[in-house]
Amino acid sequence: MTIRARGRSFLALILSPEAPLKDWLAGLDEHMRRAAGFFNRQPVILDLSLLNENTEGLVDFQQELRQRHVHLIGIEGADPHWRALQSWEWPIELRGGRPSGPVTLPEEDNKDTPPTTPTLREPLIVNRVVRSGQSIHNPDGDVIILGAVSSGAEIIAGGSIHVYGPLRGRAIAGVDGHPQARIYTAKMEAELLAIDGFYMVAEEMPDEPIGKASQVYLENEHLKVVPLQAGVVKS
Structure with missing residues (x-):
């Protein structure tokens, strides 16, 4: 019997929350109110690199996102061993993804360096x-x-x-x-x-x-x- 496999690529949104998380969630609620259903069925990767293990509200943050129907397919930028993340459910680690757009924040002394723009392909x-x-x-x-x-x-x-x-x-x-x-x-x-x-x-x-x-x-x-x-x- 032949086992057939096909590849399929999806565009995932990356959310990078900032402290204080209470204010960030309020801002997210406002965006979702103005654009109802924007996150429906959208795969989301959560980038926690702007937070640390002592960030207030981090323990319950995943549940807060679930209540807003934000579908997480990946979590990055944090150590799963952080005490605040012990109760989190971690999706299977994703490999082979290609960033679409800038993935690092520019340093102050590089502010005059123009960002690189990915080349577009066939329509x-x-x-x-x-x-x-x-x-x-x-x-x-x-x-x-x-x-x-x-x-x-x-x-x-x-x-x-x-x-x-x-x-x-x-x-x-x-x-x-x-x-x-x-x-x-x-x-x-x-x-x-x-x-x-x-x-x-x-x-x-x-x-x-x-x-x-x-x-x-x-x-x-x-x-x-x-x-x-x-x-x-x-x-």
């Missing part, structure tokens, strides 16, 4: 409608959708996202450290937009581009959503 072309509950990932390049993206669907790209139809779900671009990434759609009706970690939910979007062909880009750490005919394409 992923999807020649169909992306239906509710479906998720399309291409952390290595652009995603091109030759159809609609339904409400409840999700598109994640390391580069830009092009939707040649209505965009009603979530579009998350530039996850591979590319703030110059953009989101284009033939009809803007998105539930959530994000580029390089900066996001905007439907309630925050301006009225002008809704229902029109539009583009989204990042400017001064704020998302700009403009109709294509009114936007100025930036190099």
Whole structure:
């Protein structure tokens, strides 16, 4: 009998909590309130490198995340022998992962050194409608959708996202450290937009581009959503 095995890659979000954990959790709650369901079904790696074994609230921190439906597939940046982590359940150690974007904080004396940007690869072309509950990932390049993206669907790209139809779900671009990434759609009706970690939910979007062909880009750490005919394409 032949045993067949196939590889499948997933894009995992990395959360790096900071002390005080009570305030960090309050901030997480606010983000989740504004972007309901953002962490649903999303694999998350917890990076504890900004904490230490004496951080207040660390004992119960894993349970706090579980109550918020944050699904941890990995924990890094801490020693499992820390007293505060003795009651934690540790996922199986992950190997072979490739960082998507910066993984270390810049030192003060290196602040003028520009960060390296990973090279984008071939775009992923999807020649169909992306239906509710479906998720399309291409952390290595652009995603091109030759159809609609339904409400409840999700598109994640390391580069830009092009939707040649209505965009009603979530579009998350530039996850591979590319703030110059953009989101284009033939009809803007998105539930959530994000580029390089900066996001905007439907309630925050301006009225002008809704229902029109539009583009989204990042400017001064704020998302700009403009109709294509009114936007100025930036190099």
